[in-house]
Amino acid sequence: MAEPRAPIRRLATARAISVTGSQVAMIALTFQIYEVTGSAVWVSAVFLATFAMLGVMTPVGGWLGDSFDRRTIMILSDIGAAIVFAGLVFAHEPWLLIALALLATLCEAPFLPASQAAIPNLAGDEDLAWANGLVSQAFSLGITVGPLVGGVLVGAVGANLAFGINAVSFLVSAVLVWSVRGRFQERRDRAAGAAPSVPFTEGVRVVLRSRLLVLVIAAEVVAFSVVGWSMVADAPLAKLFEAGSIGFAALISTWGAGMLVGSWAAGRWMGERPIEVKVMLVGMAVDGVMIALMGLSPLFVLVLVVSVLGGAASGFVNVARQLLLQRAVVDRLRSRVFAVAELVATASFILGLASAGPAIEAFGVREAYVLSGVVFVVGGLVLLPLVRRPPPRPDATPAAAPPAA
DSSP: OTTTTHHHHHHHHHHHHHHHHHHHHHHHHHHHHHHHHOOHHHHHHHHHHHHHHHHHHHHHHHHHHHHSOHHHHHHHHHHHHHHHHHHHTTOOSHHHHHHHHHHHHHHHTTHHHHHHHHHHHHHOGGGHHHHHHHHHHHHHHHHHHHHHHHHHHHHHHOHHHHHHHHHHHHHHHHHHHHHOOSOSSOOOOTTTTSSOOOOTTHHHHHHHHOHHHHHHHHHHHHHHTTHHHHHHTHHHHHHHTTOHHHHHHHHHHHHHHHHHHHHHHHHHHSTTOSOHHHHHHHHHHHHHHHHHHHHHOSSHHHHHHHHHHHHHHHHHHHHHHHHHHHHHSOHHHHHHHHHHHHHHHHHHHHHHHHHHHHHHHHHOHHHHHHHHHHHHHHHHHTTHHHHHSOOOOGGGOGGGSOOOO
């Protein structure tokens, strides 16, 4: 089984390298902006602007992934991001740093929906759970290691070199994707009329026709609507426990470490069993409880333990969610549906980030965690109708089929 799995291993390695580099660059960008301006408002502007650009460009990235060769789109996306981050090495003005960060986000946007949609073609259904688990592990590794590496690099050699390292990481990712041998999408015989062109917005229509897709996305909208409160509260919580910057970094890294373990376990345990909905529901419920317990914990070491457990549940949720979306949609529309899901989730998350500051000021740091956790559990409960009346198996999902040509 080693050789057939090689394409996914290379794709996962590319993902781990690029995510780690992106986390290093985000730490560097945040530090550089704050050092130049001394203003938290400018730092907030970086996050909101990049997330907004990601939301705008994700549907375009999904359309590109369904309309053109996904492998080529991923390679060009990596190369474009590498060029922009190389330019950040020489940028110093705050407005130029933010402008280049937006341009880098624009270049990165097509990679995710194209890579998510390509996994079923590269892995096959028998290895799909394992493949999603491995790619999720790669992402988790990146967000665990990246902030720590970024903090060390910025402190030791400065932000500019960190931008350069990220540029190299994208080039390495592009080479790895180029080296993958396998089908990134189904072959389409246009001459025979087997792959008629579809509208740019077809992904939205596919989602609206599918009960499964609507409920999965609705669950994420509810859960993500205030989860940003707990993320913004991480630094104040570390200060509350007098844990300092090391404690703040530990909050992020322990969650990422838990995700790494959870993704590994989910990829090996789930297999081809039709339990994705139950795993996602239970995982979201555990996630929410762990977030709430982080706010209630009397000791910081218990906060870190709970963070690992919450991250592990998040790893299970990520793998189950990927399987649900991949198996519910035909290949020629899969990138677009992933783009719709990511766009809606990102929009909900942005709204939560926008309200996080006033919410923490109004309710308190601990209370923000508890409220965020409770709402996250409610989001998971949105999936209950799918547990009571499960969706059909992937090979019999009429709601995801495209309209007749």
